[in-house]
Amino acid sequence: MQAYEFINSLIPPLKLTDRAGMALSWMEEIRTDSLPVSDQGRFLGFIGDEVIFEHNDTNQLIGSIELEAGACWVYSDKHIYDVLRVASENQSNLVAVLDRENSYLGVVTMEDAIAAFADSLSIKSQGSVLILSMNMTDYLLSEISRLIESENTKILSSFITNDPLDPDKIKLTLKLDKAELRHVKATLERFGHRVIDHYQEETGISSEEDRIGNLLRFLDI
Known part of the structure; x- marks a missing residue:
């Protein structure tokens, strides 16, 4: 029941050099309202569709937009309970997963975390x-x-x-x-x-x- 077991491989991280329009396209395709942002393997935070809509510029670089929930992450060996706790504290539907060297591994969705919690x-x-x-x-x-x-x-x-x-x-x-x-x-x-x-x-x-x-x-x- 460790966090790394529930990483959702279908949710890719954005780079600082990606554009807002691409982020919105990915969100629509994956059916999520936010995506993680990483830089050289480091987790930086999440960007939501509301923030992008507020800026109203699909050509704007992700790196120029203020990110959210930079503390919304857990280490890969943490229990699924910790994923739920961190998600609740940050009011986020996604939680980033890092290894002990603080390298970004992926995200766990609340849908997957709740399903695992229910099974446990x-x-x-x-x-x-x-x-x-x-x-x-x-x-x-x-x-x-x-x-x-x-x-x-x-x-x-x-x-x-x-x-x-x-x-x-x-x-x-x-x-x-x-x-x-x-x-x-x-x-x-x-x-x-x-x-x-x-x-x-x-x-x-x-x-x-x-x-x-x-x-x-x-x-x-």
Whole structure:
């Protein structure tokens, strides 16, 4: 799950000597609104179509246009989680990937990163999603796992987020391998755990839209 594994080879870098018109043509062909810019193997930043339209000069050199998100990059051996974090911090749909010598290797798109993230969280697996609220000091996954497994159910993956309504609490999201949650929910509540939401998935082949919906529910967005 390292960044270099998800480099999109279809997105080429622009050079400083390329012209704005060529950048727009590439963006239209690739169906993206920005492209990376590199110079002699060094990543410089991204250029977006809005900036080019503002300059209104297709013959202008890329090197004369101010670039964006020069810090939107990760090292090639970083986890896909780091790609998502950097993309969020820079509000970018692309993240550049560099080797440890700071040489530019390519970019990862958010579409590819989210797909990889979903796979790592077992989003495609049939089952259910359970969300618990608790104090961070009460969080003990081994105990929660023991209770869930006592109902012949397994945790496929877990995810922790801060509770925006209470800084002292966290939300623990669990992906389980069984769709039926009644007994699991009852057992957790009997031992003092607060279940605040749950999603039971129906059997069958999920569409791409369903996968995205499952991911958003898993992240509690």
